[in-house]
Amino acid sequence: MLEIIWKRFRRNPLSLTGCIVVLVLVSIALLAPFIAPYDPTAINVHDVLSPPCKAHLFGTDELGRDLFSRIIWGSRVSLKVGFVAVGIAILTGTLVGALAGFYGGATDAVLMRFVDIMLAFPTFFLILAVIAILEPNIFTIMVVIGITGWMDVARLVRAEFLTIKQRDFISAARATGMSDARLILRHILPNALSPVFVAATFGIAGAILIESGLSFLGLGVQPPEPSWGNILTAGKDNIEVAWWLSLFPGIAILITVLSYNLVGEGLRDAIDPRLWEAESGK
Amino acid sequence: MLSYIAKRLFLMIPLLFGITLITFTVIHLAPGDPVEVQTEMSLKSSAQARDNLKKLYGLDKPLHVQYLDWITRFVKLDFGTSFVDGRKVSNKILERIPITLIINLLSLLLIFLIAIPIGVFSAAKQYSLFDKLSTVFVFIGFSTPTFWLALLLMILFGVTLGMLPISGVQSIDVSEMGPLQRGWDWIRHLILPVGISAFGGIAGLSRYSRSSMLEVIRQDYIRTAKAKGLTEPRIMYRHALRNALMPVVTILGLSVPGLIGGGVIFETIFAIPGMGQLFYSSAMSRDYPTIMGILVIGAVLTLAGNLIADISYALVDPRIRVKE
Numbered sequence: 272m273l274e275i276i277w278k279r280f281r282r283n284p285l286s287l288t289g290c291i292v293v294l295v296l297v298s299i300a301l302l303a304p305f306i307a308p309y310d311p312t313a314i315n316v317h318d319v320l321s322p323p324c325k326a327h328l329f330g331t332d333e334l335g336r337d338l339f340s341r342i343i344w345g346s347r348v349s350l351k352v353g354f355v356a357v358g359i360a361i362l363t364g365t366l367v368g369a370l371a372g373f374y375g376g377a378t379d380a381v382l383m384r385f386v387d388i389m390l391a392f393p394t395f396f397l398i399l400a401v402i403a404i405l406e407p408n409i410f411t412i413m414v415v416i417g418i419t420g421w422m423d424v425a426r427l428v429r430a431e432f433l434t435i436k437q438r439d440f441i442s443a444a445r446a447t448g449m450s451d452a453r454l455i456l457r458h459i460l461p462n463a464l465s466p467v468f469v470a471a472t473f474g475i476a477g478a479i480l481i482e483s484g485l486s487f488l489g490l491g492v493q494p495p496e497p498s499w500g501n502i503l504t505a506g507k508d509n510i511e512v513a514w515w516l517s518l519f520p521g522i523a524i525l526i527t528v529l530s531y532n533l534v535g536e537g538l539r540d541a542i543d544p545r546l547w548e549a550e551s552g553k
Numbered sequence: 554m555l556s557y558i559a560k561r562l563f564l565m566i567p568l569l570f571g572i573t574l575i576t577f578t579v580i581h582l583a584p585g586d587p588v589e590v591q592t593e594m595s596l597k598s599s600a601q602a603r604d605n606l607k608k609l610y611g612l613d614k615p616l617h618v619q620y621l622d623w624i625t626r627f628v629k630l631d632f633g634t635s636f637v638d639g640r641k642v643s644n645k646i647l648e649r650i651p652i653t654l655i656i657n658l659l660s661l662l663l664i665f666l667i668a669i670p671i672g673v674f675s676a677a678k679q680y681s682l683f684d685k686l687s688t689v690f691v692f693i694g695f696s697t698p699t700f701w702l703a704l705l706l707m708i709l710f711g712v713t714l715g716m717l718p719i720s721g722v723q724s725i726d727v728s729e730m731g732p733l734q735r736g737w738d739w740i741r742h743l744i745l746p747v748g749i750s751a752f753g754g755i756a757g758l759s760r761y762s763r764s765s766m767l768e769v770i771r772q773d774y775i776r777t778a779k780a781k782g783l784t785e786p787r788i789m790y791r792h793a794l795r796n797a798l799m800p801v802v803t804i805l806g807l808s809v810p811g812l813i814g815g816g817v818i819f820e821t822i823f824a825i826p827g828m829g830q831l832f833y834s835s836a837m838s839r840d841y842p843t844i845m846g847i848l849v850i851g852a853v854l855t856l857a858g859n860l861i862a863d864i865s866y867a868l869v870d871p872r873i874r875v876k877e
Binding site for chain 2: 400401404483488503507520529
């Protein structure tokens with residue numbers, strides 16, 4: 272199964288490129304201390320707002336800090352927020368979706384109405400309200416993005432559970448007197464996970480975008496710790512004199528988010544069984 | 554049809570109740586209250602003064618009583634008074650709604666005018682150069698942080714070229730202008746905000762109308778139309794297009810929360826005095842009544858958007874009504 276998916280995924284050059292870029296970005300984040308030429312928080316009053324040059328590839332900011340190094344360190348924030356927030360969203364969404372889909376009836380009705388209520392809030396308002404009230408830091412952001420982003424996963428998992436639980440092998444497993452927990456975890460869940468992986472990949476892209484927006488508003492990662500969003504705040508403050516502060520962090524966000532989206536698109540095509548049949552028929 | 558609408562309206566009541574309950578709980582269980590924010594500034598404020606403030610805002614009562622108080626007033630459309638300036642929350646929100654509404658409606662219009670032709674053409678000519686280019690555009694559109702795009706365009710048009718204003722909705726010398734000039738000044742201020750808030754939506758909707766169109770083209774009745782010998786444009790733009798656009802109308806309703814919520818960042822960037830900016834400043838000053846008012850209004854507008862989407866879908870597609 273995994274082999275087939277990989278074989279199909281490999282055939283899409285854009286998704287493959289996205290996959291490679293993601294791996295490179297993850298390596299950059301992990302190896303940040305070794306790659307970054309300068310300390311990302313080292314202030315240098317003699318080299319304030321220097322445009323890109325040999326010594327400072329991307330220029331320096333209003334405190335003379337090296338932008339290239341700050342962007343490299345900033346990739347750690349994006350990576351952490353992306354994976355942890357989506358992890359929380361996937362766990363919550365899978366739990367709610369599995370319970371609703373498996374038990375149906377009143378459980379389903381209550382849980383799904385809760386999903387409807389959560390979906391009615393403009394997500395960004397809800398996130399903003401909670402973060403402004405709590406202490407804004409990377410931990411709060413990850414949790415809040417996670418607990419406001421699980422609803423789509425819950426709907427996906429529920430739909431999968433509804434179809435899978437009616438299949439013959441589940442009736443057979445039930446007939447052996449298996450417990451509900453084992454039935455859900457061992458037999459239904461593994462078959463319901465592929466759309467969840469696709470949603471997770473797109474979710475990481477979305478979480479990175481939200482984090483950069485929040486940090487830009489001053490509600491995310493706090494300076495001096497660098498994040499792509501809070502570097503852009505400096506870009507806005509120096510908009511008339513230092514274009515590089517606005518340009519480079521944005522390109523970093525664009526490339527990262529684009530790569531995850533391309534991987535997601537490739538995964539979706541690769542695991543869609545309808546497309547498999549269409550091809551074997553050729 | 555009427556019974557369908559009535560049923561949908563009835564289903565909204567528990568949702569509304571849940572929305573107010575969640576809003577209230579989230580805001581009130583959070584540590585730190587507005588009294589602390591107000592008093593931490595002055596060293597002189599005694600415990601006595603703090604208690605007085607709490608009593609004034611009703612914060613000394615148990616939570617469920619506060620909620621009941623608030624919901625009773627909420628039903629009468631009274632959201633209380635702001636902690637910050639003592640003005641009525643409903644007035645504060647009302648005066649911010651028009652500009653946000655205008656920008657959102659204009660950008661929705663722009664989204665539909667641009668995205669649907671892009672989607673339809675790329676479906677009609679699948680795998681053509683145009684299709685590939687528009688797919689690239691869609692992916693870049695999905696992945697671009699809009700506030701960054703706003704910054705770049707501000708640099709380009711505002712700073713480098715000096716063609717467009719980058720802040721507010723009117724110039725400082727607006728009072729000296731004639732009515733025509735004033736209108737032009739207003740339009741110039743809105744070009745960037747409207748264009749940028751439409752950007753992400755254009756990517757999304759063109760992708761959506763493309764896949765909707767592709768699905769319709771594969772239907773039997775399109776093959777029948779081809780077999781009858783109808784011309785390609787007639788098949789595409791008379792038979793396929795109408796059916797393909799049906800699901801697109803629902804997107805209109807579903808895009809409401811994104812438009813309202815997304816306004817926070819670009820209203821802050823462009824200093825536009827709309828709902829988003831009000832929400833941001835209220836969140837920063839822990840102005841509970843205003844935060845709750847906007848959250849609930851935002852959610853109600855979302856529900857209304859969903860309802861309109863469902864009703865318009867049921868209007869154009871009778872199968873929905875019958876099934877329900």
